[in-house]
Amino acid sequence: MTIGNNTAPKKERKSSKKGKQVDENAPLLPKTHDEDGGFDEFNGASFTGAVFNLSTTIVGAGIMALPATMKVLGLVLGVAMIIFMAFLTEASIELLLRFSRVSKSSSYGGLMGDAFGKVGKNLLQIAVMINNIGVLIVYMIIIGDVLSGTTADGIHHPGVLEGWFGVHLWNGRTAVLLVATLGIFSPLACLKRLDSLSYTSALSVALAVVFIVITMGITIVKLINGSIMMPRLLPDVTNLASFWNIFTVVPVLVTAYICHYNVHSIDNELEDSTQIKPVVRTSLALCSSVYVMTSVFGFLLFGDSTMDDVLANFNTDLGIPYSSFFNDVIRVSYAAHLMLVFPIVFHPLRLNLDGLLFPSSRPLNQDNFRFASLTIALISVIFLGANFIPSIWDAFQFTGATAAVCIGFIFPASLTLRDRHYIATSKDKMLCVFMIVLAVLSNGVAIYSDAYALIKKNSSPTA
Structure with a gap:
């Protein structure tokens, strides 16, 4: 690779700032660009682009489950x-x-x-694959439900396109997801750098803000006309069952900020790696604001009628003028938001699969055939899963939640407790023990509650 006179000093400065050696077998991205012949003209990701990419990684489908946590915890404890x-x-x-x-x-x-050696690396790769495949299939299912409608328990819930144009073959679930896959998911998934997605990530965050602004406006209007009652501020604990019910929201909160699998990828693309900590803090502050406003105004608007997925509440009369119009805007903007989140979550999925299958090969972004083959294979699996396993929710409540808490808390805590380089403080280790206990508790509660609900559902017809 030929490096011009103006390029070499810059690359040297970048390398010294990062102070990192590139592991040829590291799956979670990227070789840094100073060693990657495919990005000679890449000058480093911007701070703003990095913030938007990390924020888009965080804010996904889980945002719609947060208002329901307010129903269980109350506003004060929920926001806290x-x-x-x-x-x-x-x-x-x-x-x-x-x-x-x-x-x-x-x-x-x-x-x-x-x-932890090869075993530790493989465990991380498998966890990211389980989590991200599950998340992306769920994203596709939600997009299909929003645009084409869905049928549950014999009741059909019309989608946006069905409401606008009636029932046609071209706006059916399979056709809509095929167009979205070929026209949106695939082109964005073919971009090799996360920084190339910074503009779509900014748009994705903006669409989440659209949802908040509309929900806030509707809530304020209903507060003014007195049609909203005072919300619950604290949990309503009347018996042991209601006490245990509080813990059912723990998995939602624990997994709300999972973005760890993209942090290194974003860090590697920054010109100055000292920016990564401000990037993380800015992203978490932005996402926390989005989460708090969504939770508060969603719960204020629907109260005890708030559903597990608050988007389902926007399929009814909101009690304001142009209710149908606002319902459609909210649902379409949310579907578009998920479409733009898709490539950000897909990126580490492809890298981890490549790390598992081809650990000794050259960097993925330098092998176009391998890159294209993995992309096509993964998108095909996700597309088929979304079309032929529409009730995938139960399965991925088990696998996804478990993998997510491993990525976000159990693995970082285990690294610290292992403390191979003897840099962890006593405070760090105490915090990590707390993380592991919280993660195991949330997993246990999630698995127990989902299993109990499934058993109760299957046994109810014979009861």
Whole structure:
């Protein structure tokens, strides 16, 4: 590779700032661009672009489940828990970055490999694959439900396109998802750098803000005309069952900020790696604001009628003029938001699969055939899953929640407790024990509650 006189000093400065060695087998991205022959003209990702990419990684489908947590916890405790989880997530990411600098690892997988060897790296890769495949299938299912409608328990819920144009073959679920896959998901998934998605990420965040602004406006109008009652501020605990019900929201809150699998990728693309901590803090502050406003105004608007997925509440009369119009705007903007989140989550999925299948091969972004083959294979699996397994929710409540808390809390805590380079403080280790306990508790509650609901549902017809 030929490097011009103006390029070399810049690349040298970038390398010295990062102070990292690139692990050729590290799955979670990227070789840094100074060693990657495919990005000679890349001058480093901007701070703003990095913030939008990380924020888009965080804010996905889970945002719509947060208003329901307010119904269980009440506004005061619910908002406090959202903010608390943001601080806990920042702490876990800070641990990852600190140990990455010391071990000179440029990826999450490389860091796990440094601490636990090949087994640790493979566990991380498998966890990211389970989590991200599940998330992306759920995204596609939601997009299909919003645009084409869905039928549950014999009741048909019309989609936006069906409401506008009636029932046609071209706006059926399979046709809509095929067009979205070929026209949106595939082109965006073919971009090799996360920074190339900074504009779509900014638009994705803007669409989430559209949802908040409309919900806020509707809520204020209904507050003025007196049609909204005072919301519950604290949990309503009347018996043991209601007490245990509080813990059912823990998995939602624990997984709300999972973005750890993209932190190293974004860090590797920054010109100055000292920016990564401000990027993380800015993203978490932005996402916390989005989460708090969505939760508060969603719960204020629907009260005890708030559904597990608040988007389902926007399929009824809101009690204001132009209710149908606002319902459609909210649902379409949310579907578009998920479409733009898709490539950000897909990026680390492809890299981890490549790390598992081809650990000794040259960097993925330098092998177009391997890059294209993995992209086509993964998108095909996700497309088929969304079309032929529409009730995938139950399965991925088990696998997705477990993998997510491993990525976000159990693995960072385990790295710290392992403390291979002897840099962890007593405070760090106490925090990590708390993280592991919280993660195991949330997993246990999620699995128990989902299993109990499934058993109760299956046994009810014979009761």
